[in-house]
Amino acid sequence: MRRGRFAVLALLLSLPACASVVPGFQEAAQPAAAPDAGRVVLFTGLNWSGESHRATGTDALAQQIRRAGVPADVFRPGEWDRAATQLLALRPPPAAIAVYGYSAGGPAATRFLERVAGAGLRAETLLVLESWRDATVPCGVGLALQYRLEDGGLLRAARPGCAEVHNELIHPDVASRGGGLGHLSVAADAMVMRMLLGELVRDGGVRRR
Structure with missing residues (x-):
């Protein structure tokens, strides 16, 4: 029994690493963008600290999106339903949305999309980094x-052919740089964040597909 408790404690203590701190982090204000710029919704990985949205890789990506002129909101994986409620309450609704999820945030992002799709909103892009399981x-x-x-949890379309889905490995030259990236560091890597940013936004708005 005691051994089991120690195992659970060890797991909990490992969770902050899913929110690797980004050096030199600076928070950006939410831009007062026109509705046609769209909006990006981002889901972090697990974070034992309670996710204060201060200097995690996911939050640093959100600040870059804001600096590009596009509103961006960050949520924990368990907040996907609240995130959907908040988005659906916007008036006017955003002209386009993109959704990002890292690690445990990947499955949370797909649950969020199920709800907003049921309300008639279409997402231009669902971008996932290192989902911890199939979604x-x-x-x-x-x-x-x-x-x-490396190979792991996959994204799959709800029905064959109803959504364009790609599962891709990060290029080896990027993955091995600086001694090698891992699951707990990839979301805070500057080169990876630039790659993610280009998939989510373009020309001052959510990237259209």
Whole structure:
């Protein structure tokens, strides 16, 4: 019994690493963008600290999106339903949305999309980094793309052919740089974040597919 408790404690203590701190992090204000710029919704990995949205890789990506002129909101994996409620309450609704999920945030992002798709909103892009398990992509997503360091949890369309889905490995030259990236460091890597940013936004708005 005691051994089991120690195992659970060890797991909990490992969770902050899913929120690797980004050096030199600076928070950006939410831009006052026109509705046609769209909006990006991002889901972090697990974080034992309670996710204060201060300097995690996912939050650093959100700040880059804001600096590009596109509103971006960050949520923990368990907040996918609240995130959907918040998005659906926006008036006017955003003209386009993109969704990002890292690690445990990958399955959370697909659950979020199931709800907003049921309300009639279509996502231009679902972008996932290192999903910790398989996740189902609802129909109607313009492009669902996952980047991984090695084979693992897959994105799959809810029905064959109803969504364009790609599971791709990060290029070895990027993955091995600086001694090699791992699951707990990839989301905070500057080169990877630039790659993710280009998939989510373009020309001051959510990237259209």
